Amino acid sequence: MTLKQNLIWIKQQFYRKEDYKMAKKFNENGFRVYDEFKDVNGTQVRIEKSTLATEECVSIFGDTPLSDHHFPPHLNVETAKRVIKALQEFVEENS
Structure with missing residues (x-):
């Protein structure tokens, strides 16, 4: 087997087909960014896996370069759909 064939085989063994559809991102601490x-x-909105250790949770952050505090995001229909899609991915990965 060539190196390329080995890598393809490894991916097939350890990743679900859904993982190929959308590249996954992770924050600097290794938590999934949906x-x-x-x-x-x-405001920069980020939906990521929570750091809570007692159960599987997701966090939604609203960050602005003007402050170190998080702000609640203001979502229109288009951005609300993105939140729904990200939350659905979280549910599917953790059910």
Whole structure:
């Protein structure tokens, strides 16, 4: 087997088909980032796996470069659909 064939075989053994459809992102601490986008006010919205150790949870952050605090995102229909899709991925991965 060639190196390429070995890598393909390994991916097939350890990854689900859904993983090929959408590249997965992880934050600097290794937690899954389900989506990142800007809301209607330009706040950076991030949906990621929670650091809570007692159960599987997801966190939704709204960050702005003007402050170290998190702000609630303001979602229109388009960005709300992105949140729904990201939350659905979280549910499917952890059910």
